Amino acid sequence: MNYDWHSEPWVERKACNVRLKKLPKCLNVLEFWRMANKIFRAVILGPPGSGKGTISARIAQSFGLQHLSSGDLVRGDVAANTEAGILAKTYIHKNLLVPDHVMTCLLLPKLEKMTKHSWVLDGFPRTLAQATALNNICDLDVVISLNVPFETLKERLSDRWIHPASGRVYNSQFNPPRVHGVDDISREALVQLDDDKPEALLSRLRHYKDIAKPVIDLYRAKGILHSFSGTETDKIWPYISSLLGSKIPVQQAFATPLPLHSQDH
Template identity: 45%
Template sequence: MLQKGLLLRAVIMGCPGSGKGTISSRINKHFDILTLSSGDLLRFNAVQQTPIGLKATKYMEEGQLVPDDLITDLVLESIKTHGEGRHWLLDGFPRTRKQAETLNKASPINVAINLIVPHEVIISRIAGRWTHMPSGRIYNTEFNPPKIAGRDDITGEPLSQRVDDQPENIRRRLDIYLSTMQPVVDFYREAGVLREFKGKESNKIWPEVFRSMATFIEPKMPLP
């Protein structure tokens, strides 16, 4: 367990399709911990037209990446507003070593979770994903197939595959992720707070993550 009075400051990392979202939601369910997703924060601030949201929207409307400094300001402001006095977990941040260093100065991380899933498993998992574009409903030919192949269960309309979900593009996304995130992983390894979990399925990785988290913070419910 964490020392009395010491709050959990955690980040979770993992390639696209590694099950990071699934593991994050389970951490949130089983532990009394605030989960902050940089993507969700960005979308919320854009919709609410906050000062940071308006700046970010300007970049997105021009087809540009939102600058690192702006994302960092957004996350740090959210931590200050919502995370004071609470255990928290960041999902989707930091994305660069500079962001990691800035975060550590503001609020040192004491647990960095890194999910490692074989690339071929990730490619197979994502390549099987099909979407009903009008509604956003997502199916997967491996574990959540539509009742009729290629058709939405509710409307019967055709399903589509995003260009990013095609195998050749998945490989490119994985290569970009690894080249970008390796310095961040190295930063947390050097800091002595990195915990890596390897496996092919989220259901098999999760118990190890749960037990690891339980050494830092009391779970509010046991493993099923």
């Protein structure tokens, strides 16, 4: 806060030194209180396999934010046979993005119900139309964009295993399950998504580049975009953690830090 106390008529020049020494403390307390109660909203952007889910899970655990994954939410609606889920299913099965109007119908009502929660949203928005729709219902504090080389994405996704019911994600190098092919917690079988198979991957990555650019440009113009590049999540994570720590220090103080290479549940 850059309030000019000198301009206040009740602040005499002489008394000013004394008052100015006290006021910043009082303002710090107010600022602390404001931040403690602030609802924080982050979006994480990046191509498939860039680590959005992995990093969002770390953000959720370290900063107490709710992790919302558009992929998990769509799969949930597909499994529950909702109207939007039935529409979405045909596109997912063809390795296509779900149309904007279906996606916004499915997701925005869920976000609108979360007025009292801080969240990190992973996988949405992917298009400019989705970003505009999101903008109409809330203000974002931070947008994180992940840049990971194509070869790395290919390697990671060919080895991504998912527990569909919970959205937990494994990789046999990076964070393997305790028992091969089995979810650590539920003991149910892990699956590989059709989306991650090499034949689907190349077209998904090409498509991502085309549609992501205007979304990234929009958030850059708003001054809330933070980009991180690298081939290893563990090396990118400290920078993201430090960025968020400077913006949500209170939640961080109460959270348990996640050890490197631990399972991102």
